[in-house]
Amino acid sequence: MGRYGGWRCAVALAIGLCGPAQAEDGHDLWLRYSAHAGSVSASLAPFAGGVTVASGERDARVLTAASELRRALDAMVAAGGTGTGEIVLGTPAGSPQLRSLGLDLHGLGEEGYLLRRLVVQGRPTIVVAGNGGAGVLYGAFALTRRIEQGLSLDRLDERSAPKVKLRVLDHWDNLDRSVERGYAGQSIWDWQKLPGYKDPRYTDYARANASIGINGAVLNNVNAKPESLTGPYIAKAAAVADVLRPWGMKVYLSARFSAPIELGGLKTADPLDPAVRAWWQGKADEIYRAIPDFGGFLVKANSEGQPGPRDYHRSHADGANMLAAALASHGGTVMWRAFVYAETNPEDRAKQAHSEFKPLDGRFADNVLLQVKNGPIDFQPREPFHSLFGAMPRTPLAIEFQLTKEYLGFATHLVYLGTLFAETLRSDTGVRAHGASVASVVDGKLEGHRLTGMAGVANIGSDCNWTGSVFDQANWYAFGRFAWDPEADPRAVAEEWAAMTFTDDARFVQPAVDMMMRSRQAAVDYMTPLGLAHLMGTGHHYGPAPWVADLARPEWNPAYYHRADRNGIGFDRTRSGSNAVAQYAPRVARRFAGLDTVGDDYLLWFHHVPWDYRLKGGATLWETLVRRYDRGVAAVAAMRAQWERLRPFADAERFEQTAAFLRIQEGEARWWRDASVAYFANVSGRPLPAGVTAPAHDLAYYQALRFPYAPGQAH
């Protein structure tokens, strides 16, 4: 696994004796100090004097930070380094020594950090300081990040604080260790062996999260089982919390709304029933006895069959506020998901969350975060931003992204999500004349909210490489960096990741990042171009199935989303259709509603368009659609060729895995293209545009494919 490259081996490396001591299975993620030893040794040489915790400091997270820096320096500094300089870590509150340096830490909050190079008593010194232990810990990782990227430490003076308060991974992990929409093995939580055995992977996980500023984890699936709130499972969660705590992370649990019935023996889970409220209060008290810094509950209620307050004709605010009351005295937070759509509601699915929650604006307790998916449907390759952003000024809204690629090719498609994060977060909500981006809603600036959050549905599993593929590690990494700063630049984040994960050689980094930056548009093009969505095989979501139209609930059918017929394709969400556009601020609504202004990306999301409609370039919609599918396939072929040229810069194991996955991706991109083109040609009755290659098989072939054992299915 290679969790720890001891310093003596680093010495050997430095003097050219050691080759790669192990296969690169990806376990080390972007924390590969030994691999960078050769290139950074010089800049670190002055600090061979050591890593010191400022005197008096006792915060566990500062001790963790110091230990991390020692590990980094042991791996990266040549033993011959003669420098006597030091790295000093601490907080003014914890250490008189650090206080005596008179550093300006205003505006850094509890989690921000300052890195500064000073001369202290004649010796070169790097200070890693923060107002709280978490800040120092993040500062330590910021320092190693600089070093791993080969950046100079000569004039080091860096200050940074997270713009979002709760930066949380949501694990859709079941108690039987299966993972809903998991493509990287089983759950990393080995419930069977907890609390008796704390797998060292939990520490590795916490460390990786701390390195990118993630400060919380929801351990269990939002489709929650009541058992997760029983004594034995609380004890298991407490054992995980003990491991995560020194790394600045809190544990949260998904709560099943009907638990008072299933566990408490009550007849109801009505949130206004005093016995129900008392049961939850008792449960919260029990959890906090085991986990004093428990983060709180995540709740999926009245959605896709989950119980919730609507079962008792109460509002989502009633439900959330009841749980919030149980947590309030302990400092916990309720993350209440806005992802609802009702079995019986004939309204456009894209509208239902907005319709349900907007009227509740201002009615949520102070410790409730409303957690809204990035788009109005469900983590599609591309969606417009969710219209709730900007529409509920009196309610703090967390944004939920999906890191696991349920709709983006599972583990084997290379799709970098940094561009998707940025696209959503930079979207103008239109609720102000300017400056009202989704990011400004999420980070609380727009309305002055202090409780803020960003959630990522984790792509982490038991696979040795954590995420099922090396490049999916970049999505975990990017999530942490965007949660720290929702205005981050996706290219810069990709460059950081690529340099740390492979090599800082620009001949590798720039072409690799080029691939990453183009990758998500490629997936949009070969799966769901021009604003199409949700055309994946029903249930497992593996591969194309735009023809499915016979399932009981309308919104289970891909045909519900594309609405293709002889004349045209697309979902009319203008006034002549579902009028979902009206859920956006007027300026945005006008843009989306105009066939000339909506743009290619969201064209068929908002409009039903005739096949023969001519787009700006002059080609018909039908021609354009087919050529977009072609373009997607070609883009993957280009990525494959690009990667092949990078062979000299990567170790064999990670290179070959990526190469194999790109082959799979190209084959599946072609499958997507061929099946979709065959289907839409059939529906539209139109011939293929001139010069376009025909699908490899007829439509019946694609329709007959079955994947009963595709991974990630709920059970």
Place this chain on the structure above:
Amino acid sequence: MGRYGGWRCAVALAIGLCGPAQAEDGHDLWLRYSAHAGSVSASLAPFAGGVTVASGERDARVLTAASELRRALDAMVAAGGTGTGEIVLGTPAGSPQLRSLGLDLHGLGEEGYLLRRLVVQGRPTIVVAGNGGAGVLYGAFALTRRIEQGLSLDRLDERSAPKVKLRVLDHWDNLDRSVERGYAGQSIWDWQKLPGYKDPRYTDYARANASIGINGAVLNNVNAKPESLTGPYIAKAAAVADVLRPWGMKVYLSARFSAPIELGGLKTADPLDPAVRAWWQGKADEIYRAIPDFGGFLVKANSEGQPGPRDYHRSHADGANMLAAALASHGGTVMWRAFVYAETNPEDRAKQAHSEFKPLDGRFADNVLLQVKNGPIDFQPREPFHSLFGAMPRTPLAIEFQLTKEYLGFATHLVYLGTLFAETLRSDTGVRAHGASVASVVDGKLEGHRLTGMAGVANIGSDCNWTGSVFDQANWYAFGRFAWDPEADPRAVAEEWAAMTFTDDARFVQPAVDMMMRSRQAAVDYMTPLGLAHLMGTGHHYGPAPWVADLARPEWNPAYYHRADRNGIGFDRTRSGSNAVAQYAPRVARRFAGLDTVGDDYLLWFHHVPWDYRLKGGATLWETLVRRYDRGVAAVAAMRAQWERLRPFADAERFEQTAAFLRIQEGEARWWRDASVAYFANVSGRPLPAGVTAPAHDLAYYQALRFPYAPGQAH
């Protein structure tokens, strides 16, 4: 993961520069060349001249063997070694050079090997020779085994050949990657990514198996899905076969008997129906086109709900012979399981397989192996040997052991199975005056069978350490060694394993092996002492549930097996009961039938005994039973203490994991003891013997425990 420690790092190790370059996650199993470098370097120094494939030799397995030896020597020989001696590998058939040495390879078959130290042209030479490439490969691993154990090479002259022909792991791995009775993560077969991506783990797996002589793997669960025989899954299996082939391993598939209906659209799967026979012939031909050396089919028929020939009123021989005919021209084998018991059969479950199969003796085709579990029920902590061994002289019988510890504490109980293998294999079947052990049936000596086999239900999964715990690796190892030689000594095998896996320091090996040797009796004592069996929680088999008596099928209930009442306990299998004893040869039957001769181990397996019956020592059965439970718990406590003393000899990660698991085991042993004693005290109405500690809770507490998410459950 540390699959490969390059030689340069070994150099650094030798000169004391490198510390352990990585955490010990267990991935390297017993193949830890680098770890042994210091202690063996001297004996290898004369052979620094290199590893040479004898001229002319082209067998892929010989090339694999040479590559393995180079890897070993690169890791273990100091670069300063000045010797010019060589290690030469090859077969007389493939290499004139090797033939010229005039070695005597008679009696080694295709898979045996000769290791001999010679002087060739004045240079010290070790020859690794065999009649076939597999023999050379096994010889190479035999050589590294000697080296890792620190044995001298000075007078090397070792010859060995496997006594059993098919040495096969049975993976109960489902196509959704869950593993029935798997406690080490998911299936190692990542069907979703196959054939496009061949995980390097497949190579590591094949290599580990080759190192212990395992030459086949059944890839999918005996509770088989028809899809495993479709084109896409055959292509996936072929990709695995391509990886396994150079390591001397063949791929087998579990076949679902009703596949002609489910895949072929036939109305029947009647084995005498010409269309059914033609379908299987076509399917076999299709498989062999993709996998020219396909091993054959494993079949579970008419057992636990699986389809089979009895559905058509045909015999098991009819079913097996039909499949055998389809495979015969390709050289494939049918492994037909004797593990059958019928839903509607009121006969003692322990008798049913014998009753069903003995009348079919001599009626199976030449390429059918009848695969019989070690005991008559189902892999219990202790069972007498299966009475079919010795009872079907005209039929080759393979023996099936379970390496995954379904009934032995899952991944967290330390239970070494070498003693169980030896106990069964050394059992005297009684069908001759002497020399008719189960081993002599299995290796074919007794009746002169050439087709022989041993199957191990694999304990391997996607966990980085392969088997869920370090000590479970020993059971995989021991299975390979016993399949090679059914008369192997379990202590010697454990010593080999411990020395290679940790250190050859006797201060570690002897105490560790002492623990292993006592471990299985400990589990018998705290779970099912004195011949009790199958008292585990129904379905998941986790923990005690002797009180379960209300399930639909009698043999699903633990109460069916222990038959405890106010007066006594045990299953009367003598003439006054089910008379299962009569299925054994007369001499053995007499011993089992006698209350004085049966012995403690099988007492309650064969007899219903009054609680107040006095055993040889003078204590009553009730007192003895309770004290056996106590003894089991005490044995685990002693193992924990023993392991603690071994801390200086093991790396931290493997030491701590084992220590944590022993803590879990001790807690669960106590749970077994307390729940069982509470229950049997209640049934018997007897007080606890004097001085015995009362159970920690009352019986109702234990009965209320539920484990809906225990791992390994079928679905």
